[in-house]
Amino acid sequence: MKKRLSGLLIAMALLLLLTACGSTGNSDNENSSQQNKESVQAAESKGAYDAGKADDADKNVIVVYFSWSGHLDSMAHWVADETDGDLFRVTAKEDYPEDYNETADRAKSEQDNGVRPEINIDLTQEQMAKYDTVFLGFPVWWYDLPMPMWTFLESYDFSGKIIIPFFSHEGSSNGANALPTVEALANGADFRKDDALSIRGGKVDSSENDVREWVRSLDY
Numbered sequence: 001m002k003k004r005l006s007g008l009l010i011a012m013a014l015l016l017l018l019t020a021c022g023s024t025g026n027s028d029n030e031n032s033s034q035q036n037k038e039s040v041q042a043a044e045s046k047g048a049y050d051a052g053k054a055d056d057a058d059k060n061v062i063v064v065y066f067s068w069s070g071h072l073d074s075m076a077h078w079v080a081d082e083t084d085g086d087l088f089r090v091t092a093k094e095d096y097p098e099d100y101n102e103t104a105d106r107a108k109s110e111q112d113n114g115v116r117p118e119i120n121i122d123l124t125q126e127q128m129a130k131y132d133t134v135f136l137g138f139p140v141w142w143y144d145l146p147m148p149m150w151t152f153l154e155s156y157d158f159s160g161k162i163i164i165p166f167f168s169h170e171g172s173s174n175g176a177n178a179l180p181t182v183e184a185l186a187n188g189a190d191f192r193k194d195d196a197l198s199i200r201g202g203k204v205d206s207s208e209n210d211v212r213e214w215v216r217s218l219d220y
């Protein structure tokens, strides 16, 4: 009788031990499957993040601008910084005078006579070919695009590229003829005139946040 009782006790102890082991094993499995799930999710979201980064890296941005009194210079630097784009300034080989009236006269005469002033820009055709988005900055001059930018637009092939304009003015807030001019000259480009950023000259100095937000709103 004593023997049978101790056998029963041993059997119960064994059963308890097995049950305990079984439940520990289970919770380990649950833990590891939970951990797996979390690491898969983390990897997936990291993958999505990396893919997002890759998308951004795929956006090859160039920022090209012309500026006489400095407003576009400021705007273009903010755009380049926000887009991580390469910044190029177009200047006329023959500098415009420092005097406003003299510059206004020369600009008017160039426009009336369809002059394409020679420009300085250190950018080869091959380099230009690798960009897919061009942020184009200019002041409105005589209700149109300054003639050095005509020269620039006629010097490169923009077909298939996205062109996003930003400009400054002292009253021609819709850019007057400047946007239609860009559209005509950048033949074959995807010209995003509806995305254009227009800022009055006198407000440029306090517009850094607006410029940066504009860039972000375009997903760059």
Ligand SMILES: Cc1cc2nc3c(=O)[nH]c(=O)nc-3n(C[C@H](O)[C@H](O)[C@H](O)COP(=O)(O)O)c2cc1C
Pocket: 066, 067, 068, 069, 070, 071, 072, 073, 100, 103, 104, 105, 107, 138, 139, 140, 141, 142, 143, 144, 168, 169, 170, 171, 172, 173, 200, 201, 202
């Ligand atoms: C030669 C010249 C012509 C201009 N013509 C116009 C114009 O037709 N309409 C306008 O709104 N502003 C006109 N402006 C003002 C400029 O567009 C404005 O001051 C702009 O902010 C200048 O940019 P910047 O400092 O980068 O040169 C003209 C300025 C100059 C120097």
